[in-house]
Amino acid sequence: MARALLKGNVAFAEAAIRAGCEAYFGYPITPQTEALEHMARRMPELGRAFVQAESEVAAINMVYGAATAGVRVMTSSSSPGVSLMMEGLSYIAGSRVPMVIVDVMRGGPGLGNIAPAQSDYNQMVKGGPHGDTHMIVLAPATVQELIDLTVDAFDLAERYRCITAVLADGSLGQMMEPAELPPMREPRHAEARPEWALTGAQGREPHAITSIYLDPEEEEAYNQRLQASYRRIEETEVRFEEAHLGDANIAVVAFGTAGRLSMTAIEAARAEGIRVGLLRPITLYPFPVARIRRLADEVDAILVVEMNAGQMLHDVRAAVEGHTAVAFFGRTGGVVPMPEEVLDAIRDVHLQLAAEEVVA
Amino acid sequence: MSVDTVVPNASAATAVVSYPASLAPVPTHYCPGCTHGIAQRLVAEVIDELGAAERTIGVASVGCSVFAYNYFALDFAQAPHGRAPALATGLKRVSPGKLVFTYQGDGDLASIGAAEILHAAARGERITVIFINNAIYGMTGGQMAPTTLPGQRTTSSPLGRDVRTQGYNLRMSELLAQVDGAAYVARRSLHDVVNIRRAKKAIRKAFEVQQQGLGFAMVELLSSCPTNWGLEAQEALDFIRDEMVPAYPLGEFKTPDGWAETPRRGRA
Numbered sequence: 001m002a003r004a005l006l007k008g009n010v011a012f013a014e015a016a017i018r019a020g021c022e023a024y025f026g027y028p029i030t031p032q033t034e035a036l037e038h039m040a041r042r043m044p045e046l047g048r049a050f051v052q053a054e055s056e057v058a059a060i061n062m063v064y065g066a067a068t069a070g071v072r073v074m075t076s077s078s079s080p081g082v083s084l085m086m087e088g089l090s091y092i093a094g095s096r097v098p099m100v101i102v103d104v105m106r107g108g109p110g111l112g113n114i115a116p117a118q119s120d121y122n123q124m125v126k127g128g129p130h131g132d133t134h135m136i137v138l139a140p141a142t143v144q145e146l147i148d149l150t151v152d153a154f155d156l157a158e159r160y161r162c163i164t165a166v167l168a169d170g171s172l173g174q175m176m177e178p179a180e181l182p183p184m185r186e187p188r189h190a191e192a193r194p195e196w197a198l199t200g201a202q203g204r205e206p207h208a209i210t211s212i213y214l215d216p217e218e219e220e221a222y223n224q225r226l227q228a229s230y231r232r233i234e235e236t237e238v239r240f241e242e243a244h245l246g247d248a249n250i251a252v253v254a255f256g257t258a259g260r261l262s263m264t265a266i267e268a269a270r271a272e273g274i275r276v277g278l279l280r281p282i283t284l285y286p287f288p289v290a291r292i293r294r295l296a297d298e299v300d301a302i303l304v305v306e307m308n309a310g311q312m313l314h315d316v317r318a319a320v321e322g323h324t325a326v327a328f329f330g331r332t333g334g335v336v337p338m339p340e341e342v343l344d345a346i347r348d349v350h351l352q353l354a355a356e357e358v359v360a
Numbered sequence: 361m362s363v364d365t366v367v368p369n370a371s372a373a374t375a376v377v378s379y380p381a382s383l384a385p386v387p388t389h390y391c392p393g394c395t396h397g398i399a400q401r402l403v404a405e406v407i408d409e410l411g412a413a414e415r416t417i418g419v420a421s422v423g424c425s426v427f428a429y430n431y432f433a434l435d436f437a438q439a440p441h442g443r444a445p446a447l448a449t450g451l452k453r454v455s456p457g458k459l460v461f462t463y464q465g466d467g468d469l470a471s472i473g474a475a476e477i478l479h480a481a482a483r484g485e486r487i488t489v490i491f492i493n494n495a496i497y498g499m500t501g502g503q504m505a506p507t508t509l510p511g512q513r514t515t516s517s518p519l520g521r522d523v524r525t526q527g528y529n530l531r532m533s534e535l536l537a538q539v540d541g542a543a544y545v546a547r548r549s550l551h552d553v554v555n556i557r558r559a560k561k562a563i564r565k566a567f568e569v570q571q572q573g574l575g576f577a578m579v580e581l582l583s584s585c586p587t588n589w590g591l592e593a594q595e596a597l598d599f600i601r602d603e604m605v606p607a608y609p610l611g612e613f614k615t616p617d618g619w620a621e622t623p624r625r626g627r628a
Contacts, residue, residue, distance in 0.1 A: 023454050049453035053446065054479035061443035061476070065419070065450025068437045073450070091440050198435040198451065200458050202414035208429040210420075210438035 003180045008143045009034035009173040011181070012102055012166065013076070015147040017042055019154045020187045021100070022071040023049035025062035029081040030114040031170035032104035036076065048187070056081040060088030067097035068209045070197025072154050072187065076102035078170070079120050080111060089163060090129030094211030096226070098157035101135075102150065102166040104173035107334025115334025116170030118258060121311035124165050125284045132223055134230050135163035136237065137284040141260040143177040149282075151182055156237065158194075160229055167284060169257050169307065171336060239282035240291060244270060248277035250349055251295050253316050254305040255281050257336070262305045265342035274350045284312065292319035301325045301349050305342055308332055380404035382413045384433045393586035393593025395550040396424060396492065400431055402560045403463070403490055406567055407434070416459040417451055419444045421473075423465035424498040442473025445480035448487045459570055461488040467497045470506040470530050477536065481576045484541030488566045489578040491532065493547075494585040495604060502588030506530045509607050514588070529607065533580045537613035543575030545614040549582040551600035555610070562612070565619060574616050582608055 006014075013035040016024070024039040036052065043050035049066065053059035059075050066073040077085065082103045092099055105120045107113040122128075124137050136156050140146040146168055153164040193199055198207055213219035241259075244266060245251060254262040259280035269276045279295060281288050296302065302324055304313045310328050317326050329345035331337045379385060383404035390396045407416050413434060420428040422441035429436030439447040444462035452460040469477050469491050480487065496514055497503040503516040507529050511520040521529075537545040544566055548559035559581055566577035582604045584596035591599060612621055 023450065025450060049450075051449060051453060051483070054475055057443070058446040058449075058476050058479065061440065061446035062450035062453070064439070064443075065437065065447035065452075066454045067450070068447075069417075069451055069454045071454045073454070087440050088443070198417050198437060199455070200415040200417060201433070201435050206433055206435050208436045208438070210429060210436075212426065212438060 003178045005176050006143055006179045006181070007034060007174065007176045008146055008168065009104065010038045011143050011179055012146050012150045012168070013038040014042070014181055015150040016074050016100065016154070017046065018182050018184045019151040020072050020185045021048070021074050021154065022187045023066040023073040024075065025051050025053050025059040025066070025073070026075050026077065027053050027056045027059050027081060029056075029078045031106055031116070031173045032076050032078045032102070034173070035102065035104075056084035057087065060085035060092075063099050064088055064092050064095075064097065067092060067099045068095070068198045070193035070199070074100040074102070076104065078104045078106045079108050079117070079123070082120060082123065086129050089135070090131055090133060091211050093129055093133035093135065093163055094131060095209050096161040097209060098161050098163070100150070100153045100157055100164050100166070102168060105167065105169040107332070113334045114170060116172075116257060116307065116336055117332070117334050118169055118256060118307035118311070119332070120167065121284065121306070121308060124167050125287070125315070132227065134233070134285050135165045136160070136233060136286070137165045137167050139167045139255040139282060139284050140172060141256050141280065142179075143172065143175065144179040146172055147179055147181060160233055162229065162233070167256065170334070171257050234286040237283055238286045238288050238291070240288040241280040241282060243278040245277035245279065245295070245298070248275050249300045249353065250274065250276040250303060250346065251279055251299045252276060252303045252305055252342075252346065253279045253281070253292065253312070255284060255312060258305045258307050261337065261339050262342050264339035265346060268339065268343050269346045269350070274346060276346050276350070281312070287315050287319065289319045292316060293321060293323070296320040296323035299324060300353050301327060303327045303329060303345060303349050305337070305345070306330045307336060380408050382407040382416070382433055384431055386430060388431055389427060390424065391587040393584060393596055394424075395581070395583040398550050398556060399490065399492060399559075399581050399583065400428065400463075402556070402563050403461070404432060406560065406564045407459075409564070410567055410571070412459050412567070415457065416461070417455065419448045419451070419460065419462040421462065421464040421468040423468050425463050425465050425468070425492060426499065428463045442468050442471070443476055444468070445473065445476040445485070445487065445489065449480055449483070449485050452485060452487050456486075459488070459567060461490060461567070463490045464492065465498065466491070466493045466495065466505045466507040470532050477532070478539070481536045481539040481542045481578070484543070484575040486570050486573055487576065488570045489576070490563065491578055491580040492583045493532075493580050493608065494583040495529070496585050496588045498585050498588055509603060531608060533578065533613050536578060541576050542578070542614050543616050544569040544577040544612075544619065546578075546612040547580040547582065547608060547610050549600055549605060549610055551582065551584070551597040561621070569616060580608075
């Protein structure tokens with residue numbers, strides 16, 4: 001497959017189709033609607049399921065229904081729409097059926113606006129859904145990575161029987177970049193659905209897919225199995241990208257679009273002789289806790305950059321365990337920071353470290 | 361627990377009734393005098409008669425019907441409150457060869473799930489909906505439902521439902537029959553044997569409509585809740601006959617061409 005100029009929303013929708021997604025249920029919301037529109041045309045063409053639901057509440061429950069049948073299924077939405085899906089996401093997490101959701105984040109709170117933001121970190125990583133649950137949360141920084149992580153999301157969801165979220169933002173959804181789509185994978189044969197799926201109890205005991213355990217002891221035992229699956233995810237699936245950290249005494253920690261534009265600022269800072277590098281978490285859950293804890297001993301300061309008021313910041317602070325200073329720069333409400341602003345924030349940290357050195 | 365009928369002169373006779381294979385042989389949590397057990401048995405009998413047990417998937421809802429998946433010997437999913445028609449939509453769209461049905465109470469279907477049921481009907485989803493209308497929230501202990509009759513006392517309408525502040529009861533069958541995607545909509549009652557037999561016929565049609573791919577099908581069943589109505593079992597059945605049937609007329613509100621039941625004389 002050759003590289004082509006692809007719009008983020010269309011790219012992840014087509015990537016899902018090529019990953020064998022058999023059903024899509026969604027509701028129009030800016031800035032992700034092109035994904036729904038792409039699915040509306042492509043899914044029926046391929047004989048797969050597409051429904052424009054009456055609400056995000058219904059859409060996520062349609063996803064739940066298709067997921068109980070053991071097929072690859074997804075939805076996509078944007079911040080306020082994802083908020084409406086939280087009920088269904090909790091039931092799905094509580095039933096351990098796999099699914100994929102793409103959240104193309106926008107400015108909030110409330111109706112907010114349709115500009116790019118990273119306002120859903122807490123909603124997606126911290127939940128969000130009631131109960132002790134996690135979704136795997138993948139944070140792409142380019143259209144190519146959005147494609148690749150959408151494909152991976154289906155594999156991860158099935159491997160751990162969990163929800164996998166791709167957390168993009170309005171700029172990634174709307175931008176066009178050269179990128180390459182994966183080859184077409186045919187959906188799994190109808191006879192090859194997972195053994196737990198609801199397919200009609202033919203020649204076997206009936207299956208019940210439910211999230212209710214009235215006996216607290218039984219519910220706790222179920223929770224322990226859920227938690228055990230999360231520990232396996234935390235041990236196995238952490239992903240991040242590093243740049244220029246070899247000689248750095250300042251590390252910027254930023255995900256998605258914030259990570260990408262921080263890189264521009266870091267290049268400029270290095271041209272000024274500031275030894276700064278980047279750690280870009282690709283999995284927000286599981287969070288690269290161990291790597292950031294080591295990073296805290298390797299550098300003199302960490303600067304967290306986000307397109308929100310400081311949400312991942314708390315996870316970085318927790319991982320650092322007080323072993324280094326943690327500064328923050330963020331813009332909110334759909335304002336995308338300019339690399340120059342991030343450069344200023346890096347300079348501030350650099351000057352503060354220099355001043356401390358003089359005092360010492 | 362065996363409920364096979366013991367027939368005198370068994371050697372010469374064949375059993376006329378037996379425990380439906382699609383019904384799990386377990387005790388239920390339903391109160392004495394509640395008609396959920398009858399409704400579930402009728403559904404199980406119909407699925408048996410259609411020979412469809414191995415290709416039927418049920419969707420339980422929230423309310424007293426929450427444990428339906430324990431009582432049917434069928435594959436089952438359990439939906440969030442009100443969302444069973446959406447869940448059934450997802451299941452059916454990826455399992456077109458299966459029979460998919462929801463089993464929902466009135467709080468679930470007519471209140472919190474009003475949007476989901478309306479749009480499932482509008483899309484003409486090939487699903488069967490069994491709608492239990494007992495005019496009250498059973499599981500949470502007798503609060504006002506969207507189907508509670510004007511003047512009816514509940515724990516959240518303690519002076520009787522005052523339509524000026526608490527609104528009017530919804531007639532879901534009449535409402536959904538207006539929707540083009542609905543192929544079969546009927547209301548039946550479970551208060552006596554004659555009506556139970558008619559209810560079973562309607563349930564059978566609602567599954568046959570799905571089997572033939574004709575569209576959305578729903579059977580509303582007027583049901584008793586003696587515990588929360590504060591009535592004895594027989595009084596509760598009388599309440600259905602005397603209070604609910606006049607407010608919720610029985611009949612087929614929408615049928616595919618040629619499917620309508622011939623009207624009969626006699627009391628509903």
